[in-house]
Amino acid sequence: MKNYELVLHRVEADLAAGRLRIGGRLPGERTLAEQLGISRPSVREAVRVLEAMGVVRTATGSGPEAGAVIVAEPVSPLTAVLRLHLATNHLPMSDVVQTRILLESWSAREAAGRAPGLDAAELKVADDLLDRMDADGLSPEEFHLLDAEFHVALSGLAGNVLIAAVMASLRSAIHGYVLAAVPNLPDWEAMAVTLRGEHRAIVAAIRAGEPESAAELVTAHIRGFYQAAQLQTP
Amino acid sequence: MKNYELVLHRVEADLAAGRLRIGGRLPGERTLAEQLGISRPSVREAVRVLEAMGVVRTATGSGPEAGAVIVAEPVSPLTAVLRLHLATNHLPMSDVVQTRILLESWSAREAAGRAPGLDAAELKVADDLLDRMDADGLSPEEFHLLDAEFHVALSGLAGNVLIAAVMASLRSAIHGYVLAAVPNLPDWEAMAVTLRGEHRAIVAAIRAGEPESAAELVTAHIRGFYQAAQLQTP
């Protein structure tokens, strides 16, 4: 067992046992090193891994925000894993897109199924994003960033934090890919108009509590864009 | 920008540009440190992160297997992220189970849809696993390990490496949870018989090319177990 793994196991056990909670802080690196009988560099390697896993956030200085604070940020590690493995070319982008369609259509169906419920505030967030996307003079970059935010917000309506986190990371990883394909579109302005209309229709279907309609609209929405941009669709 | 991030960006760029390939090796830690003008501890922190992300595998000694070898192992990092975030209690197990049902039912539907195709070898793997699960005297531990392998193999039939990887990590993270619930079952032996039969039926539906049937069988199979074990089901 490598020394830095001692720290990882210790932290995971402390988390599971409730000795460490979100918002709490890890002991200082020097303290941790002494407690476990290892050196500070070994502790630091472990803290780096925890940071990459989205479990701690480190900052210098003093005060409540300084040190290694326990957080729960699953999106960034998932994004990093996705990006790195896409870079190795052992993870086809088409699989990522296919996964996106699956998760988003499911989320829309689920959200519509619980429509009478508590989504009012979150639906408002989605509406606001759509309003901002109506602004004139948005660059493709800005538009697609808002688009990504909208889709992530949609997936959050289903109430499954794991699926929402995976969706957010998928969308981050896809973003560059989408932007690179914009020049393939014969008429980006026209496409933007189409996308805006489809967005409104999706939200309307969810609000109306029509699961199957919402799911189909989402699927068609995503597929349509990828086909228009001449990207491979699964 | 922290120094170790220099290494991460460098490696990601090298991967994307094809300068680093699976099976290749990272430059030595000392070399990398000199090239980037940073210290070896900083390089080591980055290598640890890459290792945690499933992109490199380190080993001491010399020869082709030593050093930091580029690999593509997405399952272990996903499992680690899942385990850690489950430990923080900010990721409900019910969401994990719900995700599992979604991915597995989709995989079964997809696999059945492409049944006439090339799955022969992979279907055989699933069959072999089921044969091994028929052995007498299997402990719940052994049985559920084989069960997990079977479900992961099933999700691989759909041909989406991302979904297969996520499923494998979900199953790893769930395993302890499932085992802890076995004592809740009124009659584990009877449950094992039921599960075996359902497994066979699922494979049969896929082989017969019946997507909807396969998906429903999988959903019922998973839901049935969780309900019998008195675990919360979404």
Next chain:
DNA sequence: GCTATGCTGTGGTCCGACCACACGATCAGG
């Protein structure tokens, strides 16, 4: 020709030091 022995380069670990930073206590001035 075969075996044993070192040599070499790899990661693994540690130590000690210094820096930048941010908070909070302390002290000087009003």
Next chain:
DNA sequence: CCTGATCGTGTGGTCGGACCACAGCATAGC
């Protein structure tokens, strides 16, 4: 008494250097 600047202290960030264990390979000896 209040307000302000100042310094102390503890945090992570970085560095250089050193030594170890390990595995393969070249070499010397048989």
